[in-house]
Amino acid sequence: MIIYKIFNHLKISIVLLFYKILFRNKLKLGKNISFRKNFNIIIENSGDLKIGDNCFFNNNCSISCLGEINIGSNTIFGENVKMYDHNHKYKNPEQVIMNQGFQIGKIKIGNNCWIGSNVIILNNVEIGNNVVIGANSLIYKSIPDNSLVKSRGQISIEKLYNRE
Known part of the structure; x- marks a missing residue:
């Protein structure tokens, strides 16, 4: 087990070094x-990606950044989490959608969050601090601090900590 941990740590260090060289500033x-x-990162155009300390990304997570994505410290991601700070433009029916460009926005995720498996986070969303997002949620609007998001057909937001 210790050999596996050492190998895994070495692999992570090499991949992160590769990303730093590839994407520079x-x-x-x-x-x-x-x-x-x-784990996959794509940064194109004027994209700017910041990931805080002590973050963990489980299997098959991906970040696609054309604008700005900021992930706070101590945030963990379940399997298959996808983040997109942009969306295809599709206003002109005379033009192929993939040739219409992108609407570029931002994503901000606070500190100490848990993003469950199979969550998709779309552009122009701000997720506060201490937020838990349940599995299979589509996040298309902002979530305040200290919230629990559950998805059963529709998103429901509840206070995570009942403080009186």
Whole structure:
């Protein structure tokens, strides 16, 4: 088990170094970031991605950044989480959608969040601090601090901590 941990740590360090070289000043990484299989980052155009300290990305997570994505410290991601800070434009029916460009926005995720498996986070969303987002949720609007998001057909937001 210790050999596996050493190998995994070495692999993570090499991949993060590769990303730093590839994306240069478009990518800012905190300390102690870890991830599992098939973690993928895409930064294009004027994209700017910041990931805070102590973040964990489970299997098959991906970040697609054309604008700005900021992930706070101590945030963890379940399997298959996808983040897109942009969306295809589709206003002109005379033109192929893929040739119409993108509407570019931002995503901000606070500190100490848990984003459950199979969550998709879309552009122009701000997720506060201490937020838990349940599995299979589509996040298309902002979520306040200290919230629990559950998805059963429709998104419901509740206070995570009942403080009186």
